[in-house]
Amino acid sequence: MSEIAKQAVVLVSGGLDSATTLAIARRAGFACHALSFDYGQRHRFELEAARAVSAALGAVDHRVVTLDLTAAGGFGHSALTDRIDVPKAGPGAGIPVTYVPARNTIFLSIALGYAEVVGAFDIFIGVNAVDYSGYPDCRPAFIAAFERLANLATAAAVEDKGRFTIHAPLIDLTKGQIIRTGLSLGVDYSLTHSCYDPSADGASCGQCDSCRLRRAGFEQAGVRDPVRYR
Numbered sequence: 502m503s504e505i506a507k508q509a510v511v512l513v514s515g516g517l518d519s520a521t522t523l524a525i526a527r528r529a530g531f532a533c534h535a536l537s538f539d540y541g542q543r544h545r546f547e548l549e550a551a552r553a554v555s556a557a558l559g560a561v562d563h564r565v566v567t568l569d570l571t572a573a574g575g576f577g578h579s580a581l582t583d584r585i586d587v588p589k590a591g592p593g594a595g596i597p598v599t600y601v602p603a604r605n606t607i608f609l610s611i612a613l614g615y616a617e618v619v620g621a622f623d624i625f626i627g628v629n630a631v632d633y634s635g636y637p638d639c640r641p642a643f644i645a646a647f648e649r650l651a652n653l654a655t656a657a658a659v660e661d662k663g664r665f666t667i668h669a670p671l672i673d674l675t676k677g678q679i680i681r682t683g684l685s686l687g688v689d690y691s692l693t694h695s696c697y698d699p700s701a702d703g704a705s706c707g708q709c710d711s712c713r714l715r716r717a718g719f720e721q722a723g724v725r726d727p728v729r730y731r
Contacts, residue, residue, distance in 0.1 A: 506530055506531060506532040507532065507621070508534065508622075509534065509624065510536055510612045510621050510625070511526050511533045511536065511624075512537075512624075512626045513535040513554060513560070513563070515550030515551035515693060516711075517715060518628075518679060519551070521671060521682055521683035521686070522625050522668075523535065523554065523560065523625070524683055525670045526623075527686075531625075533561060534615065534621065535554075535564070536612055537551040537564070537566070538567075538611075539568070540570040541571035546694045550694035554692050554693060564615070568607070570582055570607070579602065582601060585598055588710065591710070596637065599709075599710065600637075603638070609624065613651050622665050623665075624666070625669075626644070628640075628669050628671070641669070648665065648666065652664055676717060680722040684722070691727035691728065695711045695728070705730045715728075
């Protein structure tokens, strides 16, 4: 990596989308500061995966920010943080109970502050509006709106030191296209974790929305999914 490479903050959850996004940012020549969140999610397998992915894909550092988005912390109302059953019957109508209130807005806000500190004007996030579960903060309109906010709300932008860009390179891709892209960039998907409701040993349930999307994506890509399913 060149010493004069541009800096970027990359949100890394530990899932296959964020791993692919990190690989894309690296290919584009950015020195990547990986950023993950311990927000009170029901398990820690995705954070372990985020650490492994960040190391394998050459992030210059990896920081985990601790938040409390659980009901005990005054937020909650999500199957990913509270004692609400994770749906296993496939996508239903409306926004699913796995939606965490304003999660991507919160994460991007912290990433924006971190970007100012490290001198980055590029922030990467692996949201997807094609094969997704109906989350409102995965849409192109949200990304465009946050980019406008970033350039109004920061000293670096107001003082004309640079213009912030929110990169969402996967937003128009199918899950199969995402996987093929990642494989072409050397992503080891055995390091990733996608399941909302894994067993105690980390095996994926295979039935939650995230597992269903992942498995369908590997079928579309014509390759075997390397993670364990129970």
